[in-house]
Every structure is written in structure tokens, then in C-alpha cells.
Amino acid sequence: DAGITQSPRYKITETGRQVTLMCHQTWSHSYMFWYRQDLGHGLRLIYYSAAADITDKGEVPDGYVVSRSKTENFPLTLESATRSQTSVYFCASSESKQVQVEQFFGPGTRLTVL
Amino acid sequence: GQNIDQPTEMTATEGAIVQINCTYQTSGFNGLFWYQQHAGEAPTFLSYNVLDGLEEKGRFSSFLSRSKGYSYLLLKELQMKDSASYLCAVLSGGYQKVTFGTGTKLQVIP
Numbered sequence: 001d002a003g004i005t006q007s008p009r010y011k012i013t014e015t016g017r018q019v020t021l022m023c024h025q026t027w028s029h030s031y032m033f034w035y036r037q038d039l040g041h042g043l044r045l046i047y048y049s050a051a052a053d054i055t056d057k058g059e060v061p062d063g064y065v066v067s068r069s070k071t072e073n074f075p076l077t078l079e080s081a082t083r084s085q086t087s088v089y090f091c092a093s094s095e096s097k098q099v100q101v102e103q104f105f106g107p108g109t110r111l112t113v114l
Numbered sequence: 115g116q117n118i119d120q121p122t123e124m125t126a127t128e129g130a131i132v133q134i135n136c137t138y139q140t141s142g143f144n145g146l147f148w149y150q151q152h153a154g155e156a157p158t159f160l161s162y163n164v165l166d167g168l169e170e171k172g173r174f175s176s177f178l179s180r181s182k183g184y185s186y187l188l189l190k191e192l193q194m195k196d197s198a199s200y201l202c203a204v205l206s207g208g209y210q211k212v213t214f215g216t217g218t219k220l221q222v223i224p
Binding site: 033035040041042043044045048058059090101102103104105106107108 | 145156157158162201203205212216
């Protein structure tokens with residue numbers, strides 16, 4: 001199906017474990033983003049990517065790693081999960097050629113770190 | 115840095131009009147978005163303002179004043195399904211960086 005998907009939708013893990021959240025889009029959008037959403041903070045940018053093999057830090061990158069070997073995929077890895085990383089994670093994409101740079105969001109992954 | 119302020123919660127009556135305000139302080143302003151987010155769902159795009167003035171789209175309108183660092187989202191003929199959070203977001207910088215406010219949770223009551 002066309003669009004932007006995330007997996008898993010729900011994940012429970014333990015402190016210290018490595019976790020990878022997947023994001024896949026079928027529009028061939030250049031830009032992809034990872035946000036986390038927490039009560040009282042709204043959506044905060046973790047990492048973004050302007051194209052394959054080009055990534056950069058956002059507002060809250062510590063404890064996270066990203067890669068983008070293919071345009072359509074943008075996985076987010078928590079190298080050693082901490083309780084403070086319990087959150088809802090949203091992946092988004094946008095097409096840089098558009099004047100109106102609307103971002104399209106995936107359905108989210110709800111991550112709980114015990 | 116970026117600073118975006120919007121009310122935390124609002125309540126309005128079905129069929130009425132509600133205005134959700136957003137003020138921002140930012141460098142390199144390129145435009146302002148409004149997104150709607152229903153509980154447990156992803157944000158979805160409502161509007162984008164880059165020039166001063168009012169943009170109307172059906173029951174929803176969005177206004178921008180760049181000199182005042184101010185925007186509002188106007189929802190007319192409120193319906194129960196409009197109960198959601200409304201996120202103000204500012205586009206700045208050269209890489210499509212969007213900074214989101216904390217959102218306004220709107221409750222529509224009968």
C-alpha cells in the first residue's frame with residue numbers, strides 16, 4: 001500500500017536493550033524525519049534526513065542513531081534504551097520540491113521502556 | 115532558538131466558532147503550519163501560511179501576521195469530530211526544519 005508506515009506499532013522493552021523502529025515510505029520523498037511526542041513537550045525532532053546517506057541531528061538526538069541507505073527507509077535505533085525514552089515516535093516525510101512543504105506522518109510507534 | 119506558545123486546552127460548543135491562537139519567536143521564518151491530531155493518531159495537515167493574511171479552506175481558516183509573530187486557526191460550524199489537538203508549527207531554516215508547539219486540545223461539547 002502507498003504511504004508511510006511504521007513498525008512495530010507497539011513495543012515494550014527493558015532498560016539497556018537495543019531497539020530499532022522502522023519507517024518506510026512509498027512516495028520517494030527526499031526528506032524524512034523522526035519525532036518523539038511526550039505530554040507537555042509536543043513533537044520534538046530527533047533526526048532528519050535530506051536524502052539517502054545524508055542525516056543530521058535535530059533537537060533531541062542523544063541516545064539515538066539513524067541511517068538511510070535507501071530513500072524509502074529511515075530506521076531509528078535506540079542503542080541502549082532508557083526509561084526517559086518511553087514515548088510515542090512518529091516518522092514523517094516531505095517532498096523538497098514542493099513550495100508547501102507539508103509533512104506526512106506515519107501512524108506512530110508507542111514505545112515503553114521498563 | 116524557537117519559542118511557540120498556544121493555549122493548552124479549549125472548550126467550545128457544537129455549531130459555534132472557535133479561534134485557536136499561536137504566537138511564535140523564531141529566526142529565519144519561512145512559514146507556519148497548522149496540524150490536527152486526534153487522540154492516538156498521527157498529525158494531519160490543515161493549513162500553511164507564508165504571507166500575511168487569511169487563508170480559508172472550507173470550515174477552517176488560518177491567519178498569519180509575520181510582524182507580530184502571531185497566527186490563529188479559526189474553526190467554524192464546529193462538529194463533534196473536531197475534538198482534537200491542534201498543533202501550530204513554524205518552518206525555518208534551509209532544510210525544512212519544522213518546530214512544533216505543544217498543541218491546543220479542543221473539546222467540542224453538545
